[in-house]
Amino acid sequence: MADGAKILILNGPNLNMLGIREPSIYGSDTLADIEHRCVAHAKAIGLSIDFRQSNIEGELVTWIQNCRTTHHGVIINAAAFTHTSVAILDALSLIDRPVIEVHLSNILARESFRHHSYISPVAVGVICGFGWRGYTLALDAIKDILGKG
Ligand code: DQA
Numbered sequence: 001m002a003d004g005a006k007i008l009i010l011n012g013p014n015l016n017m018l019g020i021r022e023p024s025i026y027g028s029d030t031l032a033d034i035e036h037r038c039v040a041h042a043k044a045i046g047l048s049i050d051f052r053q054s055n056i057e058g059e060l061v062t063w064i065q066n067c068r069t070t071h072h073g074v075i076i077n078a079a080a081f082t083h084t085s086v087a088i089l090d091a092l093s094l095i096d097r098p099v100i101e102v103h104l105s106n107i108l109a110r111e112s113f114r115h116h117s118y119i120s121p122v123a124v125g126v127i128c129g130f131g132w133r134g135y136t137l138a139l140d141a142i143k144d145i146l147g148k149g
Helices: 031-045 057-069 079-083 086-094 133-148
Strands: 006-011 048-053 073-077 099-103 125-128
Touching: 006 031, 006 057, 006 133, 031 048, 031 133, 057 073, 057 086, 073 086, 073 133, 099 133, 125 133
Parallel strands: 006 048, 006 073, 073 099, 099 125
Antiparallel strands: none
16 A cells, blocks of 8 residues: 555654754754645655654654554654653554654764664664655655555
């Protein structure tokens, strides 16, 4: 199932502050700018998206749990929870849906505590370092994955 597939795009803590948050690292686009680009790109390639952000770990966990019956795949930038959250790893492990991990910055070129991701082991792949383009690249990738499934 690729055409018309519904994709959940999740954003973790502090990503609501994009635009004013460390623009030299994260760029000057706001999260709303990124959402608009994702909506336009998803439409162009025949996907529909549900774009959400939360600063609360448990809210992200609940959204991931619930998506197993409502969405065909997940794109997640878990932000700082990437490096800390076994709960998000466990939720992603139970949904039986393809997961793509995205980061705006190249986490491997930054502080060593950002080099470990709890999410990567359950992700089909990781896209980092391309800014907002990582999200649209992830949409292209998830469309291909769902088309093969
Ligand atoms: C981030 C990288 C994380 O290390 C950081 O905690 C974030 C954003 C990124 O998109 O580059 O909040 O996920």
